[in-house]
Amino acid sequence: MERSVQCQRTFSSAPAASHPHHRRRSPIGPLALRFAPNQQPLDFARIATSSERGRKGMSSNLVFASATELSLDQGVENCNLPKGDMWSVHKFGGTCMGTAERIQNVANIVLGDSSERKLVVVSAMSKVTDMMYNLVQKAQARDDTYMTDLDDVSEKHMLTARILLDGDDLAGFLSQLHADISNLKAMLSAISIAGHATESFSDFVVGHGEIWSAQMLSYYIKKCGRPCSWMDTRQVLIVNPTSTNQVDPDYLESEKRLEKWFSQQPADTIIATGFIASTPKNIPTTLKRDGSDFSAAIMGALVKARQVTIWTDVDGVFSADPRKVSEAQILKTLSYQEAWEMSYFGANVLHPRTIIPVMKYQIPIVIRNIFNLAAPGTMICPEENVDGKRLESCVKAFATIDNLALVNVEGTGMAGVPGTASAIFASVKDVGANVIMISQASSEHSICFAVPEKEVKAVSDALESRFRHALDAGRLSKVEVIHNCSILAAVGQKMASTPGVSATLFDALAKANINVRAIAQGCSEYNITVVLKQEDCVRALRAAHSRFYLSKTTIAMGIIGPGLIGGTLLDQLRDQAAVLKEKLNIDLRVMGITGTRTMILSNLGIDLTKWKELQKEEAQVADLEKFAQHVHENHFFPNTVMVDCTADTRVANHYFDWLCKGIHVITPNKKANSGPLDRYLKLRTQQRKSYTHYFYEATVGAGLPIISTLQGLLETGDKILSIEGIFSGTLSYIFNNFKGTRTFSDVVAEAKEAGFTEPDPREDLSGTDVARKVIILARESGLKLELSDIEIVNLVPEPLRENLSIEEFMHQLPKFDGDLTKERNDAEAAGEVLRYVGAVDVSKEQGSVKLRRYSKDHPFAQLSGSDNIIAFTTMRYKNQPLIIRGPGAGAEVTAGGVFSDILRLASYLGAPS
Ligand SMILES: NC(=O)C1=CN([C@@H]2O[C@H](COP(=O)(O)OP(=O)(O)OC[C@H]3O[C@@H](n4cnc5c(N)ncnc54)[C@H](O)[C@@H]3O)[C@@H](O)[C@H]2O)C=CC1
Ligand SMILES: N[C@@H](CC=O)C(=O)O
Ligand code: NA
Numbered sequence: 001m002e003r004s005v006q007c008q009r010t011f012s013s014a015p016a017a018s019h020p021h022h023r024r025r026s027p028i029g030p031l032a033l034r035f036a037p038n039q040q041p042l043d044f045a046r047i048a049t050s051s052e053r054g055r056k057g058m059s060s061n062l063v064f065a066s067a068t069e070l071s072l073d074q075g076v077e078n079c080n081l082p083k084g085d086m087w088s089v090h091k092f093g094g095t096c097m098g099t100a101e102r103i104q105n106v107a108n109i110v111l112g113d114s115s116e117r118k119l120v121v122v123s124a125m126s127k128v129t130d131m132m133y134n135l136v137q138k139a140q141a142r143d144d145t146y147m148t149d150l151d152d153v154s155e156k157h158m159l160t161a162r163i164l165l166d167g168d169d170l171a172g173f174l175s176q177l178h179a180d181i182s183n184l185k186a187m188l189s190a191i192s193i194a195g196h197a198t199e200s201f202s203d204f205v206v207g208h209g210e211i212w213s214a215q216m217l218s219y220y221i222k223k224c225g226r227p228c229s230w231m232d233t234r235q236v237l238i239v240n241p242t243s244t245n246q247v248d249p250d251y252l253e254s255e256k257r258l259e260k261w262f263s264q265q266p267a268d269t270i271i272a273t274g275f276i277a278s279t280p281k282n283i284p285t286t287l288k289r290d291g292s293d294f295s296a297a298i299m300g301a302l303v304k305a306r307q308v309t310i311w312t313d314v315d316g317v318f319s320a321d322p323r324k325v326s327e328a329q330i331l332k333t334l335s336y337q338e339a340w341e342m343s344y345f346g347a348n349v350l351h352p353r354t355i356i357p358v359m360k361y362q363i364p365i366v367i368r369n370i371f372n373l374a375a376p377g378t379m380i381c382p383e384e385n386v387d388g389k390r391l392e393s394c395v396k397a398f399a400t401i402d403n404l405a406l407v408n409v410e411g412t413g414m415a416g417v418p419g420t421a422s423a424i425f426a427s428v429k430d431v432g433a434n435v436i437m438i439s440q441a442s443s444e445h446s447i448c449f450a451v452p453e454k455e456v457k458a459v460s461d462a463l464e465s466r467f468r469h470a471l472d473a474g475r476l477s478k479v480e481v482i483h484n485c486s487i488l489a490a491v492g493q494k495m496a497s498t499p500g501v502s503a504t505l506f507d508a509l510a511k512a513n514i515n516v517r518a519i520a521q522g523c524s525e526y527n528i529t530v531v532l533k534q535e536d537c538v539r540a541l542r543a544a545h546s547r548f549y550l551s552k553t554t555i556a557m558g559i560i561g562p563g564l565i566g567g568t569l570l571d572q573l574r575d576q577a578a579v580l581k582e583k584l585n586i587d588l589r590v591m592g593i594t595g596t597r598t599m600i601l602s603n604l605g606i607d608l609t610k611w612k613e614l615q616k617e618e619a620q621v622a623d624l625e626k627f628a629q630h631v632h633e634n635h636f637f638p639n640t641v642m643v644d645c646t647a648d649t650r651v652a653n654h655y656f657d658w659l660c661k662g663i664h665v666i667t668p669n670k671k672a673n674s675g676p677l678d679r680y681l682k683l684r685t686q687q688r689k690s691y692t693h694y695f696y697e698a699t700v701g702a703g704l705p706i707i708s709t710l711q712g713l714l715e716t717g718d719k720i721l722s723i724e725g726i727f728s729g730t731l732s733y734i735f736n737n738f739k740g741t742r743t744f745s746d747v748v749a750e751a752k753e754a755g756f757t758e759p760d761p762r763e764d765l766s767g768t769d770v771a772r773k774v775i776i777l778a779r780e781s782g783l784k785l786e787l788s789d790i791e792i793v794n795l796v797p798e799p800l801r802e803n804l805s806i807e808e809f810m811h812q813l814p815k816f817d818g819d820l821t822k823e824r825n826d827a828e829a830a831g832e833v834l835r836y837v838g839a840v841d842v843s844k845e846q847g848s849v850k851l852r853r854y855s856k857d858h859p860f861a862q863l864s865g866s867d868n869i870i871a872f873t874t875m876r877y878k879n880q881p882l883i884i885r886g887p888g889a890g891a892e893v894t895a896g897g898v899f900s901d902i903l904r905l906a907s908y909l910g911a912p913s
Helices: 002-012 020-024 028-034 050-055 100-112 128-140 146-164 167-194 199-206 208-223 251-264 291-303 336-344 352-359 420-430 453-466 468-472 501-511 534-550 564-584 608-617 624-633 655-660 677-689 706-715 729-737 744-753 768-780 806-829 891-908
Strands: 087-092 117-122 229-231 239-241 247-249 269-273 276-278 284-286 307-312 333-335 365-369 378-381 397-410 437-440 446-452 478-491 516-521 527-533 553-560 586-594 598-601 639-644 664-666 720-726 832-841 846-855 867-874 882-887
Touching: 087 100, 087 291, 100 117, 100 146, 100 208, 117 208, 117 291, 128 146, 128 167, 128 199, 128 208, 146 167, 146 208, 167 199, 167 208, 199 208, 199 284, 208 229, 208 269, 251 291, 269 291, 276 291, 291 307, 291 352, 333 336, 336 352, 336 378, 336 397, 336 478, 352 365, 397 453, 397 534, 420 446, 420 453, 437 516, 446 453, 453 468, 453 478, 478 534, 501 516, 501 527, 501 534, 527 534, 553 564, 553 624, 553 891, 564 586, 564 608, 564 891, 586 608, 586 624, 586 891, 598 608, 598 624, 624 639, 639 655, 639 891, 655 664, 655 677, 664 891, 706 720, 706 768, 706 867, 706 882, 729 744, 729 832, 729 867, 744 806, 768 832, 768 846, 806 832
Parallel strands: 087 117, 087 307, 117 269, 229 269, 307 365, 333 378, 553 586, 553 639, 639 664
Antiparallel strands: 239 247, 276 284, 365 378, 397 446, 397 478, 437 446, 478 527, 516 527, 586 598, 720 832, 720 867, 832 846, 867 882
16 A cells, blocks of 8 residues: 555656666565565676677577677766666667577577666567558458458468477467467458447557567577566556547556466566557557657556666767768767657657656666677666767757748738737647747737648648738748758757857858758757758758768868869878878868869768779769759768869859859869959859858969968958069079079070979960969959059060960070070070069059069069069058068968868867968
8 A cells, every 4th residue: 555655646747767676665666576586686697608609599690799898887887877677678679679589689689688687678570560560451442352361460470480499389389379379360350340439449469479478488488498488568567548649648547467477477588568558448459659768668657666777779979860971979977868859850869758767866867789799788767867068068969850841921910919829820730730940039010820731731821821811911031931941950969058068069051151040949948940942951051961970071072173273182192191181170071173184082081092093994974064963962070171283264153153052162273263354253252151161272382382471461451552573483483593694585494394384384484374373463463453553564475475375485485585585685684684573553543464583682673483572562661561571372382271271260260370
């Protein structure tokens, strides 16, 4: 009597009975102990070793438990949960029970559990439940083949039992199976005659799968030398059906029946049927979807287990759907509430109702992979035992729901009018739609909510009709539907109350160029939910996940033009990638390399130690559209950058599109910034508007920090007066070396050979390359100039300007050596040198490119090699200009400049600096 009073208190009081003493006083524990007085503690040496298994014919290619490898109390140590409670509950699903061999594996795990007492809940062998449902359907449809199907079911169990069992147990099982099958035949035949099966008829038939699998496992464990009983949970587990096709356990009645069961069948290893139960009137029923997990949780609560282990075929709960996020990680712990939120948002976690029974007693649930015993699994446990206190651990996981629509009801007449929300949601309820998320700004002018896409038409029709008057009168301005939406939910303990978490989430989304349509944050503080366009959802998931979870900036890159600069960049990336990953957590993946004719693509990142070989072996026909699509969409990384290492205007013409798509662009190619002004301005506007980055440091002075210095001066409020200098590595080299008896054409050939020239050296000699740099700097300084506005001195001999290939040009150039030799000699005679200079005069809004003479002591005359020298005269650097000097062309320095733009991007995207 006293027991039942206590029992009632336990189950009817909502708050968790968390105190350990509470558990010890629970009725089942002491009772159960009383009925199993002879039990020896399990010793690991008794678990079948591999040689024993061999003897018993238990060969397996599954991962078997062994004394050393099997730790069944995974995570408990970390969790500080009170230990020593004697019951442990396991649940093995259909896959775990799929074959005789797998049932043996399950037995090994049960035998390996050192808990004093074990209650093992099993599902039917895989596919059997479906087969049983089919039988009922066929009988109802009067399709006689149910008879042969039932024979198949019987055969499957007979074959399995013959492998597992022998002697009396085998005979007993087979005779019971035979009797059950005869009963089922009679029942199915009755169903067939009636053409209808009641729910309890159907539940009775279907539940046999669990009965047979529980019997087989129990007899097998007994055969292994352990006393073991099987439990038909229909005798014990009492549930009441609810209106929503679910059931509510009657804990009080179940507990009474459990005590009775124990009094009749003392055993400390019990194999119980999952899924099935009875109503208070002893009518067979089932626990519906995920029923066996629920059975395990209820049984865990009834016996006050110290742990419930759900065995399945995955390593645990992932931080995001691993099919969408390749870097998703298994979570070590999750609080009950977090698990709840995750399963609500569609993650493959336990059904929320499975968590409720164990939550009351703070019993941890561990999800483990039966095929990978080395994986510790995920422990779902009370909040205070959850792992980690770091900021990142505030966000545990991300989940998404697709195929939603947003409904937005807007109007000034809503503010301060009680009952508007109620009227809106009453209409939604009337059409039976399920509201997934609600958001209302406190201005009360609009309320928006998400419903499944398939329900939105009915919802919007209902709202239009319900609010017809308000809409006509203008009190409501619209009922708007936004189709093709998805929800991304970030789930985590207290994340919403930790400063900086939502900022980080939204920053990650913004940087991936993802627009957020609606936001909701429950005051439960366990999730922040955002609504986005469905097409952005996977990218959003990856961006958010990589920001919080990997704390690593992963960038997918497409390299266009693996020529001198592109090729050198690829080699530099190859040599530096590991260091970047280890030291700065920057993970750079080259997803594709394309030239003019061929391209290579990879899903995870090209092995840069052999990109040249791959170009020969695995190349496909180049297609820039396909290339961009592959790099941007066909992988798991949130950030994409196109690195254009060509000198091609056609490639530059794609930047705008790429920026619109959220693809960052980095380039040493001058064509976009020195092309038509309107295109350039459009590009810059788009780039500023989106959260994409466009970096082009190497377009002027190669790796020298020219662009970044100029931007720094402007951004900090300095005013540029003029920029003047030698901007061409090629022409610098030529005039630095065009001395004594050397000919002009010889030095040009040398500059080309050294990799200083443009792909076509006439770009350099004509002054166009310098003019492009002048334009780039002028536009950066705010001038609106076209290339044609720049005066240029062209050094290409007139007859060689048109209709000649690069080779022919180089071949014919020596014929014209005389012209420049004369100029150089004249300058030398006057104690001067020739220098090819570019200038931007900001106040006059002009740019120029000239061949000028400088005295030998002028700084411009002091240069060597391919040196550039650039002087900024500004309001702050007025008397003494700010001067940058150094090699301004060449493969290594230019590729290095492009590379440092890539790292700048990584740092903008969140990598540590
Ligand atoms: N060489 C240098 O010192 C510097 C070069 N740059 C710039 O770097 C860029 C590359 O120069 P280099 O590597 O010297 O030239 P390069 O001629 O060696 O390489 C260009 C590569 O791009 C490929 N290409 C051309 N059009 C293409 C297209 N539509 N699609 C795919 N691939 C295409 C070519 O086949 C070639 O492999 C140029 O824009 C140049 O102005 C900038 C600063 C310094
Ligand atoms: N051809 C260019 C390369 C850099 O832009 C030069 O010579 O400076
Ligand atoms: Na530069």
